[in-house]
Amino acid sequence: MLGNVIVGQSGGPTAVINSSLAGVYKTAKDLGANKVYGMRHGIHGFLEEKIVDMDEKIKSDLDLELLKRTPSAFLGSCRFKLPEIEADRAMYEKIFALLEKYEISAFFYIGGNDSMDTIKKLADYAVEIDSPIRFIGVPKTIDNDLEVTDHTPGYGSAAKYIASVTKEIIRDGLVYDIKNVTIIEIMGRNAGWLTGAAALATCEDCEGVDGIYLPEVAFDIDKFIAKIGKLLETRDAIVVAVSEGIKTSDGKYVFEHGDHNEYVDAFGHKQLSGTAKYLADLVSEKFGCKSRAIELSTMQRCAGHLTSRVDITEAYQVGGSAVKAAFDGETGMMVTLKRESSDPYICTTGLYDVHKIANVEKKVPLEWITEDGTFVSKEMVNYIKPLIQAELTPIMITGQPRHIVVDMQ
């Protein structure tokens, strides 16, 4: 295949999304692509012709290695969903005119559900107008909520961060001889994949957390309080992990409860977050003990200083596999990760029709959640564990992780 290729990043950043970008770049160059363009801020930037020549950014093997180990999206990202083809043909005509202008033969998009929707629509339009340009999706999301693929690059590193930091937070809580309750809030509005990773804190040197609450099952505030009360009878330090998206059976988010002002901020705006804060306040109110809410916040998705080598390697592989697939003539596909075995862990890449993936949110199977809804099963732990193995230490310069320089011109 001759000509140029283009690659973009979309959706929320992860610690390893740039490893996929590195994989796309390297394999494309190795397979003979002339130019590898990068879209600034995904398809949104591309529509404004904001593109860069990746050769100007990656000038050496060291640059490539720095790119792999730099968290967050090097090219910038966007949250932009393409309209239906029928709704705005002009936009598609513009995109394809630009693709022709830059002699693009293959288009790669690294992202989650919305990004796969972009690949689907562009591939459909290409068929319609009989364009030879190929469109391949590269999976990425810390949320791990993409269908068909065993897991998504980005998830393993986020899970490793959560598992490791949770161990440290448990240690921190153990030091005082007074009753104290810690609520750790973890990302995942609708799927509990990340929160479930807190279960990995249970290991030979750590008793783990005392409860794990996923959004897949209704949260019962009274039962939660009863459980904390029971634990406090015999123990000083309690730590539980909750998903930011847990809801009570009436469909209300937990943070929407509260009998005083429904959590308004200092300006009278209703708050749309603060699950851990609400529960920590509730625990103090009920038991009069010390409590704290810890949000793992942005750190869980951008901790390039604590990545999983399995994850960062797979992120690289799916990038390269996407290029290989395009060069083999595939289009309208997403690269998937296929787990051949968990023990020993063996994982390969595959391809799957993006039409069957886009816009479908994969949740944690209910059979992986204990019957009382307060923990996850051994099966879930066995599923996650291989994905957090081994490290790819950042390149440390003057005491801090070194990143590839980004200039957003």
Added chain:
Amino acid sequence: MLGNVIVGQSGGPTAVINSSLAGVYKTAKDLGANKVYGMRHGIHGFLEEKIVDMDEKIKSDLDLELLKRTPSAFLGSCRFKLPEIEADRAMYEKIFALLEKYEISAFFYIGGNDSMDTIKKLADYAVEIDSPIRFIGVPKTIDNDLEVTDHTPGYGSAAKYIASVTKEIIRDGLVYDIKNVTIIEIMGRNAGWLTGAAALATCEDCEGVDGIYLPEVAFDIDKFIAKIGKLLETRDAIVVAVSEGIKTSDGKYVFEHGDHNEYVDAFGHKQLSGTAKYLADLVSEKFGCKSRAIELSTMQRCAGHLTSRVDITEAYQVGGSAVKAAFDGETGMMVTLKRESSDPYICTTGLYDVHKIANVEKKVPLEWITEDGTFVSKEMVNYIKPLIQAELTPIMITGQPRHIVVDMQ
């Protein structure tokens, strides 16, 4: 010196307080101590005779290394200030009776200001009753607010964590092409040593944060908003670092401002934290842009997964130096760190009369804060930089940092 020694940990945990414990243990054994006892939960536990024989916990060089690399206080901690001697002679009699029972010749206490107060009082009482027992303080606090010592063990690792994670958060904020403001909240109610470390995010590959606000100078909310407004005119992503303890010129904490309910929680309790949240809400209110508040929270003091080798080594050294000082006949002293030179960084240990240290809080010199109060000077950066250098990677087992097993019997 014959007999046994005892060591305790007090105050807030740090990532390297156990390295000082390891230093005390190893040097005491090497210098011929019979038994090294550990107090559970500091002097508070000791009063209840809760002690352990460290030989039962440290059985190998591997155990010692695991102890060094385990964050938070292995022995447990307390926040307990001894009464004045005159106020409760019975308590002192009890402590010294216990010390005699266990044939203790030297007492080491690893902690901050309150812990040095404990050393001071016990040393004074020993003089009064003509006891030969020696009392030496080992400095420890992420807050870096102890007088006389150039810096405190624990600070360097917290500063390294803050500097590194701030770089990652800045990266994360850069990805979108929409206006967004991030406020990072950093520990330090009265002293800005930790918040100042955010200045280290400025390096060859990172433009750094757009403002640093320490509690040493009054915070002007209007000027802050004006500055953010000005930055938003030309840039998309703004990141500032604030100390949790910043106050306006009327002495009110920033989080106490707000014209709606003064930040009450869902139960009507006035909130005593949330500086970043308040400012992020204010920014959204004023400019209608996306904003987020990130609290580095407990992670900044317990991140054993990202310690400074300089810090962890110095923590070990001050532990060992304390033992050596006691064996040399010293008492009523705190070990200090004496910086001989910043470039090249050369630091030794010294001893200082604990009477001149206890209960005095060291703040960031005003000349290290820029005149407009929105950043710190190059001098402060040069002061911090050597303290975050190099890493002591945790011992990683099955993908997570391994810690020494703690059993709180």
